[in-house]
Amino acid sequence: MKFILTSELGRLAKWLRILGFDAEYYNSANIGTLIIRALRDNRMIIARRKQIGSLKVVIVESNKVKEQMKELIKKIDLKVNESSMFTRCVICNELIKPVSKEEVKGKIPAYVSETQQNFYLCGNCGRIYWQGSHWGNARRYIEEIAQRI
Numbered sequence: 001m002k003f004i005l006t007s008e009l010g011r012l013a014k015w016l017r018i019l020g021f022d023a024e025y026y027n028s029a030n031i032g033t034l035i036i037r038a039l040r041d042n043r044m045i046i047a048r049r050k051q052i053g054s055l056k057v058v059i060v061e062s063n064k065v066k067e068q069m070k071e072l073i074k075k076i077d078l079k080v081n082e083s084s085m086f087t088r089c090v091i092c093n094e095l096i097k098p099v100s101k102e103e104v105k106g107k108i109p110a111y112v113s114e115t116q117q118n119f120y121l122c123g124n125c126g127r128i129y130w131q132g133s134h135w136g137n138a139r140r141y142i143e144e145i146a147q148r149i
């Protein structure tokens with residue numbers, strides 16, 4: 001395992017070397033080069049701060065997404081804003097826009113057309129969202145995470 005350490009971790013870099021690890025010490029504010037070096041040499045970035053220059057870094061430890069969410073919420077004090085939920089396309093990260101039922105007619109199942117009133121469209125990938133299907137489970141999921149913190 002190879003490392004690249006940011007400028008504030010010079011002593012740690014030395015200790016890692018003492019222990020025999022390949023630990024590059026990156027004593028510069030040029031973040032672009034730091035990332036390129038890390039990628040090129042397959043080095044793990046070790047940073048002290050969440051923010052390296054303009055690059056924000058947060059370390060998540062769990063490999064389970066529910067735990068990862070909890071870690072994020074704790075570590076960066078991530079605030080889930082009710083009014084921001086379900087405003088973004090899950091697939092491509094674009095903001096979605098409300099559209100009329102007429103506009104999505106023929107693109108959604110008939111039973112959805114009969115039971116739902118509010119539709120949202122991703123202008124980028126064309127995916128259509130409505131309250132019932134995608135969002136019911138997601139809301140429960142978020143609430144469950146929030147309760148267990």
Ligand SMILES: [Zn+2]
Nearest residue numbers: 089092122125
């Ligand atoms: Zn999309």
